[in-house]
Amino acid sequence: MQELEERIRMDGRIYPGNILKVDSFLNHQVDITLLDHIGAELYRLYQDAGVTKILTIEASGIAIATAAAYHFQVPFVFAKKSRSANIGTDVYTSKVHSYTYGLDYPITLSRKYLNSSDTVLIVDDFLANGKAMDGMLDLCRQAGARVAGIGICIEKGFQPGGEELRSRGYRVTSLAVIDQMGEDGITFRSQPEQH
Amino acid sequence: MQELEERIRMDGRIYPGNILKVDSFLNHQVDITLLDHIGAELYRLYQDAGVTKILTIEASGIAIATAAAYHFQVPFVFAKKSRSANIGTDVYTSKVHSYTYGLDYPITLSRKYLNSSDTVLIVDDFLANGKAMDGMLDLCRQAGARVAGIGICIEKGFQPGGEELRSRGYRVTSLAVIDQMGEDGITFRSQPEQH
Numbered sequence: 001m002q003e004l005e006e007r008i009r010m011d012g013r014i015y016p017g018n019i020l021k022v023d024s025f026l027n028h029q030v031d032i033t034l035l036d037h038i039g040a041e042l043y044r045l046y047q048d049a050g051v052t053k054i055l056t057i058e059a060s061g062i063a064i065a066t067a068a069a070y071h072f073q074v075p076f077v078f079a080k081k082s083r084s085a086n087i088g089t090d091v092y093t094s095k096v097h098s099y100t101y102g103l104d105y106p107i108t109l110s111r112k113y114l115n116s117s118d119t120v121l122i123v124d125d126f127l128a129n130g131k132a133m134d135g136m137l138d139l140c141r142q143a144g145a146r147v148a149g150i151g152i153c154i155e156k157g158f159q160p161g162g163e164e165l166r167s168r169g170y171r172v173t174s175l176a177v178i179d180q181m182g183e184d185g186i187t188f189r190s191q192p193e194q195h
Numbered sequence: 196m197q198e199l200e201e202r203i204r205m206d207g208r209i210y211p212g213n214i215l216k217v218d219s220f221l222n223h224q225v226d227i228t229l230l231d232h233i234g235a236e237l238y239r240l241y242q243d244a245g246v247t248k249i250l251t252i253e254a255s256g257i258a259i260a261t262a263a264a265y266h267f268q269v270p271f272v273f274a275k276k277s278r279s280a281n282i283g284t285d286v287y288t289s290k291v292h293s294y295t296y297g298l299d300y301p302i303t304l305s306r307k308y309l310n311s312s313d314t315v316l317i318v319d320d321f322l323a324n325g326k327a328m329d330g331m332l333d334l335c336r337q338a339g340a341r342v343a344g345i346g347i348c349i350e351k352g353f354q355p356g357g358e359e360l361r362s363r364g365y366r367v368t369s370l371a372v373i374d375q376m377g378e379d380g381i382t383f384r385s386q387p388e389q390h
Contacts, residue, residue: 029272029308032264059253059273066261069227077224078254113224 130161325356
């Protein structure tokens with residue numbers, strides 16, 4: 001998605017340890033126009049996939065899911081990162097490893113909001129090692145839901161998550177894939193089918 | 196907002212301890228049509244207030260902020276509930292007391308995304324004791340930003356947050372105010388100016 005790539009080049013900031021900060025427009029402050037275009041692009045790519053529900057994980061995924069849901073006109077649901085005192089006990093649970101914090105954390109999703117009649121588009125802002133995505137796929141497996149695909153804003157193509165998911169047969173659609181980044185700037189993967 | 200009140204009556208569930216769960220349509224699974232109408236109503240009420248930015252706090256507030264931003268066509272920003280390793284050090288910080296978890300937690304907001312040129316509409320899904328709102332108002336005070344008002348989906352009118360904020364002079368607009376809830380159902384406060 002050219003608009004997203006251009007925005008990353010213009011406003012993304014690269015830090016040591018392969019950290020890319022896009023918090024001026026995507027996951028802290030959010031540019032609603034860009035966000036809407038992301039939702040529109042995910043719809044363009046998955047409009048024929050029979051999607052009945054958008055799934056994401058809190059927190060920054062919620063903005064992406066909202067924008068996607070606007071275009072698909074289906075409900076979205078977000079997995080929670082810790083067992084809330086108010087969520088009840090009737091939940092699917094999984095575990096996600098966070099490299100940022102060096103620990104595993106539980107994620108939960110109420111059984112009421114995902115089941116075997118659902119066809120799910122999973123969305124998130126970033127895909128790197130894919131651990132959060134593994135957790136969400138596990139929730140879908142427990143629910144018996146069909147996974148239409150995985151829609152990502154920014155994939156770090158030099159980390160293994162995307163390739164692992166594709167090799168397992170999932171349709172992974174990353175609107176921008178970074179093959180390399182560093183002092184010389186950012187190299188995006190060419191994805192002609194999306195242009 | 197009649198549509199929201201009707202939805203709460205139909206799908207909200209009441210539990211001991213004045214807990215109202217609306218997780219089938221507002222803060223776990225989200226009905227995108229209702230959410231869009233919430234954004235439209237906040238815009239109707241604040242369209243002349245000169246709003247330059249929507250502010251909320253993760254996680255469930257992000258959906259409300261996205262819908263509001265769609266209608267205002269301004270950026271939104273969400274305060275984070277813990278110091279992320281990736282957020283940097285140039286942040287406003289405050290503390291919020293959680294009655295649900297019985298502890299204080301820090302909230303942060305990058306200084307880059309809120310400043311004295313901003314006029315802010317603060318939004319959230321719930322207002323009860325108002326502790327999260329106090330934290331967000333403290334962030335606005337540190338930024339020197341003007342607060343146009345506070346837009347809430349559901350206010351628990353029998354808890355002190357809303358009245359305290361109004362007595363401090365803030366414009367608080369709660370789309371549904373619950374004066375009483377229990378086994379007999381829910382009593383909403385009449386708010387003729389919003390109909």
